[in-house]
Amino acid sequence: MTDWIEHFRAAARGLIVAHVWRGYGSTLFLELGELTPSRRRDESPAAPRGEIGLMIEWSWRIEDQRSVLCGSFSDEEFWALTFGRLVGREVIGLSTFGRLPEILLSLxxxxxxASFMTTEGDPAWTMFDRRAPECIALC
Structure with a gap:
């Protein structure tokens, strides 16, 4: 898995967070780099996709240098404001941490x-590389 993390680290570094959106429940999506329009199966418009994408299904948090700004269990009223603070920021790092690999995207x-699973099971994050005709996913 280390080689794939390095692949995504190199691919994401220097890209800009172009779009942040909420999926089902508290699922968080960050779209990095140039955006491409997308459609659902029924052909209705969907959220645009970045060159590189990060999905954290649940148990995530957004931090500044001193505190947690919001997380998957925060009041949803804080989400939109905090998501907006991410857009336009450059990715400076991507790493995993912990015995069970959690993901950390540094801007x-x-x-x-950061992802951080708080219940039984595996961490629930996925990275997408959509720069080639075939999407590469790491989860």
Whole structure:
């Protein structure tokens, strides 16, 4: 898995967070780099997709240098404001941490997005590389 983390680290570094959106429940999506329009199976418009994508199904948090700004269990009223703070920021790092690999996306100006599973099972995050005709996914 280390080689794949390095693949995504290199691919994400320097990209800009172009779009942040909420999926089902508290699922968080961050779209990095140039956006491409997308459609659902029924052909209705869907959220645009970035060159690189990060999905954290649940148990995530967004941090600044001193505190947690919001997380998957925060009041949803804080989400939109905090998501907006991520857009336009450059990715400066991507790493995993912990015995069971959690993901940490570090952005310029001290903001971080982290997964952290809080119940039984595996961490619930996935990275997508959509730069080639075939999407590469790591979860």
């Amino acid at each position: 310029r100006d001290g903001l971080d997005v």
